[in-house]
Amino acid sequence: MQKIKNKEENVLKKVLSIALALMMALSLLTACGNGTSSIPASTATSTAASTPDSTAQESSQFPREETFYFFSGMGVLPTSFNPLLGNGTEWPSGQMQYLLYEALFMMDMLSGELKPLIADSYEVLEDNSVKIVINEKAHFNDGTPLTAEDVKFSYDLGDKYDLQFSSYWDVLESVEVVDEHTVVLHQKANSVNTPVALDSMQMVPILPVSVWGPIVDEAGDDVSVVRAFDNLDNPVGSGPYKVYGFNDQGIYLERDDNYWGVERFGKLPAPKYIVQPIYKSNDLVSADLQNNKLDLAQAYMPSIWEMIEKNDKVGTYLSDAPYHLEGGMVAMVFNTSLPGLDDPEVRRAIAYGINYQQVAQLAVSGYSKDIVPLLALTDGVEDKYIDKDALADLMWSYDPDKCNELLDALGAEKGADGIRVLPDGTRMSWTLQTGYGWSDWNAAAEVISQNLKAVGVEIISDMPESAVFISNRQTGDFQLCLHIIGENPRPSQPWFRYKDALYSVGTPDFGTLAFSNFGRYSNAEYDALIEALPGINSDAELTEMHTEINRIFLEEAPLVPIMYRPFQFYEFNESYWTGFPTADNGSEVPPMLDRGAGIQFLYEIEPAGK
Template sequence: MDYGNIKNSLGCTVKHRARYFFTLASALGAFFVIGCNEETKPAQDKVQSEYERSETLYIGGFDWTPPSSFNPLDYNPNFPIDGNSRITYESLLTYNQLTGELEPMLADSYTSDEDKITVHLDTKARWSNGSPVTVDDVLYTFKIDSLLPTPRHGNWQFLSEITNDGGNNISFHFSKNKNPLIILNAIAETSILPKAVFEPLIQGAKSGKTYDMNRIAEFKNDSMPVVSGPYNLKTYSPDQIVLERNDKYWGNYKFSGKKPSPKYIIHSLYNSNNQFNSAMTKGNLDISSVFLPRIWEKARDSIRAWSRNEPYHLPGSITTLFIAHTRTPFDDVELRRAMMHAINFEKIKARAISNYTPVIQPGFILPFGTESKYFNKEDADKYGYSYDVEKAKEILTKAGYSWDDNGRLIDKKKQPVRSFTIECPQGWTDWEDAIKVIVESLNEIGLAAEEKFVDYSVWDKNLRLGTFDLAMKTQTAELSAASPWNRFDQVMGSVSYRPIGEEAFANQGRYKNEDADKLLEKIPALTDEKELTEAYRALNRIFMETIPVLPIMYRPTQFYQFSTKHWTNFPTEENPYAPPQSLVVAAGVKGLWKIVPQPNAK
């Protein structure tokens, strides 16, 4: 199923907005374009600001683009509206990646049974204009997803209805395509919107059975938006987005009436990793989600990450090389297996990502944290792979490959295996360095691989249309209530399969496997832990045997590093009162109430 294309915060510097007219029939084929051209200002030696430093938290890495829209119905809104940020618009529940639990947000509890999931909306919840957050607001928010081509439009194939059960109780009833995991994800990741604001907007864009998304996108939502979260938009410019605390935020009661510590949150905008990192070193950023190499050397600048020990960041995702399964030579599983044995993972770990990853294990299940109970080491040893060039060559030889006098790989038809490219967005330096290592590794077994670093919009379009050879991507960047099922589904589920040339937002490698599909359909409805473990074991075995994508490295859901020059008491491995989600994402937001300004902050 198509879940949409979540904006990655690691390289794009501006967005160009195309104009479209959507119908419900074409909703899932919505075409999105992102460009990266316009530059922002370089990092200054010291922030020149009208905002008191002891009251202001500076963050970076969640947006790279001069702001243009804060409309949650825009295909690519600016921070803090995009992604899973929860400091303006809130969700009913929110996922804590440390505990694997769903925590209260707008809802104060939930229950689940065979037919439905029921949430109880907190009766204290209020919009920033003082009006209550109502059941009608919730119902209309989810109705929007049934009307418009949002990333969650497809969720409605798993819902029969959403009902007002009275007493602020709301039930999400499963359809015949029962999938509680998708519905839990939707509950935890859907921003609840005020019906009074968005119903007139959507109705005004309706013409028959169609909705003019151009007209909806004209609403920039940039003047005192009606939100439920602890912060609201104050002002913005090409180089920063300024949020101001809502001192009357309804949720302060959860913190004994205390307000969030920063009065202002300012997201600074730069146009490269290096400029973000320079600002961090100079003390102009307090939190950054940008890749910062050799974090252990930054202690001299009062900077650290979640942990003081390797891998420093908390892993939560798997970066992979997507494979064009419909293209030769990648349609040969033996070649794919040989490639896995040829890749020097240790060199990637050291050279590309500063050892910010544990040693990668075979398969597509994280062998640590909340997923570790599903990881089977015996299967990983039997069906998996490790760096072994001679093993790679042995696999190729048995499969009928050979080499010419220059070491170039010759296929089973006695023809040279064609050259191919490995691509990622230009400027994403950690990915670029990883690809350089992979190119070297594949050259060792006679494959003529080449680097291809392109504009973000080109990379994104190539993935959607399937016009690539190999492309680096982290398809499911965040842990959630649906992990690890959604990670498998996003790269293996044939329900998302589209022919080359048609847009796909999941399964962009165009992989097919009937046995995998059966397990992907079965797993979400399983409640017996033993059955669930066995199902994941079978699915992970299929993954290792057929290699839908090439897992390259574990990564954090966000890089999380902070400076203690101006603020202290950030959540850490030693003080894990909140997950390492930069104080603005999901359950990490509660850290805003506990950080403390340094006495000398000015």
Template sequence: MKKFFIFSAMLLVLFTSLVLADVVYPRKETLYAGGGLWSPPSNWNPITPWNAVTGTVGLIYETLFGYNPLTDELIPWLAESGRWTSKNTFEIKLRRGVTWHDGTPFTAKDVKFTYELAKQIPEIYYSPIWTWLAKIDTPDDYTVVFTFSSPRYHEWTYNIYQTAILPQHIWSKRTKDEILSGANEKAIGTGPYLFETYSDDRMVYLRNENWWGNKVFGQPKPKRIVYLRVLSNNVALGMIMKGELDISNFFLPGVPTLKKTYSDIHTWFDKEPYMLSDNVAYLFINTTKKPLNDPNLRRAIAFAIDPSVIARTVFEGQVLPSNPVGFLPIKGWMKYYPENAVKQFGFKYDPKKARELLDKAGYKDINRDGFREAPDGSKFKVEIIVPFGWTDWMESIKIIASQLRAVGINAEAKFPDYSKYWEDLTTGKFDMAINNFGSQMTVSPWTMYNWVFNSQIASEMYNGNFGRYNNQKLFDLITQLNMTPMDDIASCKRIIEQIAEIHLKEMPAIPLWYNGMWFQASTQVWKNWPSEKSPYAYPVTWGGRWQTGGVLMLINLKQ
């Protein structure tokens, strides 16, 4: 009997998926999107945003602020304003007239509940805030006062446009297990779209006609958003060309060529690099392994690699090589750029310099086999890993391995499946590896440093510093940066100069190139997409990123 019910349930899911896939929505009312849905929709829980369907935060649930990386400005959202009233007190005034999707008024109690829930349940991802947040007061229904024991200005600014606010009247009735691991189907938020339906290959959002933001920002133009699960870049490319996909946040090879042929394909720039720079591909080096624990070898590796070849050939000119410190070329980061450290200790592709550094450090080809031995005379070989199937990165590390061999370092590119790659990366069983999971565009370069040089070194490193570089002075400087007001640019820059100097001298992780804010759109149905000429919004639909431009893009689209 149990098998019968399981079989019946599977048939029902299949039938529902087939029926939903056959539903035809009015094309001029519907936006079809892709690039941020990699598995069948099954989770809409903002407490686990890494598992939640893209749009859960941003379309259904909202944050206190948004952030515009193009102008480096926080956008008042659920909050009408926010300001530091003292060194350790931040006061937020909330918008009036906001309601949850079920009609319940949104108030300061919801904000207080959202943050205090993480105090009660330490497993919640943002619970560490309570190591430096002392208390929350709500003097009235539309005022929230956060008092900090040790204010962390950069981290807090990032938090207020990342943490989704929860409805107290719903979530206060849930068990710990439901909060931490519940699917939260038919989610109730305050956002511009409602949970409508889903199937194996799509999530369908219906416009919230009563959204409070209609009067503030304007109404989003698409009545529905159908977010598609497209598992092949080639399929996505064909769908964009045929107008079956309105916006793609995939990396699509061939875009530079197609731009010259199809006038309906839209990108941010009309010519190279076509894409905005969104995150940094780092080469992490395992500093616990000999001879990779030698900073002289690591610096030589940095001089031996030419990322411009990778940008030009592998990515067809759609990305740019990184600067020596991995700073994204956005206003919010470049105002802190440590040009003095870069000038004195920076690196660029220079194989002659790489060979000189290796010779000076004692790495010489003693046995004349074409590869250098370590200073103690021992042979060594390094492997560079990326996940199998990630074709752009696979081709990239082939080039890197070749460039290292050209200066006498025995290097080989390896392509384990993703699970093996992740296991080796997080447990430190690798030599060198490419990763970019925490280097994305944010309000402050502190987030990048906090990831690249994560000080919480443990047997398993899931959040950066995969090479386990240990330098307490550096960790203290990153903490000092966090505790320096962001508008004190001179002080922040002085600290970053010191961080950059250590980074460039020690080189435990090498910034190589900027992965793009992959953005291709079709103008066959929807027009007025953002671009270099009309930079009204950052064109992103990835999970957890709608509040950094995606919603504003929906508001400004035209037929």
């Protein structure tokens, strides 16, 4: 299949203030375009991604009984398979997506354990260093052995350049090669944080020196040269699949039948091919799952119970509400440099004006329990050391009267158009960015807009294309945006979520890619607490510090949690493949394909009827 690079697109960024029903209607109209799950019935010599004549199931190129159709969020033609791009890294090259690039270990969100992947074992030594033993059979898909040198090289990239995993070098001093299959992660004596060191073992992609070494040599200290490598031609990784091809209809992976992981898993994954169709809207994803065109979707689908009632082949991890496992927190992030939004009292007033239950109901079909304004999940684990009673007076909830009271106290008077104006002349009108086609986030933005309009604050929903939105969020080119703070299960939660949300040390200026703290909030007291927390062991001190971190957050409100969401949505269709992990069938595999230990379910599923 000819690999077709993305053509330069004109990105239309316009202000959208539309009703939720109209937004959904427009999404359905998109179905008439090229956002279907069909793939071209073309051969490997095709020179264009033309409109397909047949559906994905009818294509002879990928036998249906060997092909797994899976959607996890691709909305545009991929332009790179470079795993070092950051949050804009495209499937299947992202962190914890172990189909192409693997890490040393994989996180199991059900057990909270790190399970072996490239590495067989690890041991925390007396000096807080971490000894890691690599599987001797591990190799890359070009046949090159995967050794300790590749591990050291991959880790060192994060020390040399500003990459998504560079923050691990806040605690790492060096990576030592002991022998061909053993490395040791040494921590800095003055900033020991073992949970973060362990985090790195599931997050750092292990890359071959043979491929990336020459690129680094050419780049020198210029990270832009490294990021410019698109890696589109036969990317080399150690995972179970290779990139077969891609076009404007989808990305196509083919199993590496020489995959070293037979040593790890006992067999090859069941699907010969994995196809990720490209969609412009979650509504189109829902339609294809309902119509048996998709095998698995990791996308928001409203009222999933209605689809299950219509099609008994469709299922979710939990058979009843809330249907999905809670695993993340969506927050509205303020650009704290802007007039008006730089005032904590303005931000707190806005927090009182949002109807969080309505957001959860209309945006994610009630798949979220009531949000609690804290920087930790209220799961009894992350919030274990937070004294909620001590923070009760600072916690906000939906209270439009309180919102109006705070705005009046600020001297924000309504103009002729009903929109408030602050005493310095700042009109309380801002845009809220979400990615186009991210229907749950788009809907949340519309609810927030309607809620705040009632108190005289104008929030205009802005929905650029996904790639543009992600870039804008990282560079700080937004007024307000949505973001999942502290994404990914990891040993260091909730500390990592605290750091991801608001820690300012090392955060680049606006205009430069950031991988956390997108609103560029800065508070020296908060930063000091984040740095000190990993060294605290007593329950009393932990309670004091966790509570203080959340007190600062509540007083300053640099972001507002609006809803919980699953770490990954998970909806399957058993028309062509069976054996998907559920809470009821005894599987111990997490409900996700391209995150952590969830990849194990490729070894459990079977073709239907087998």
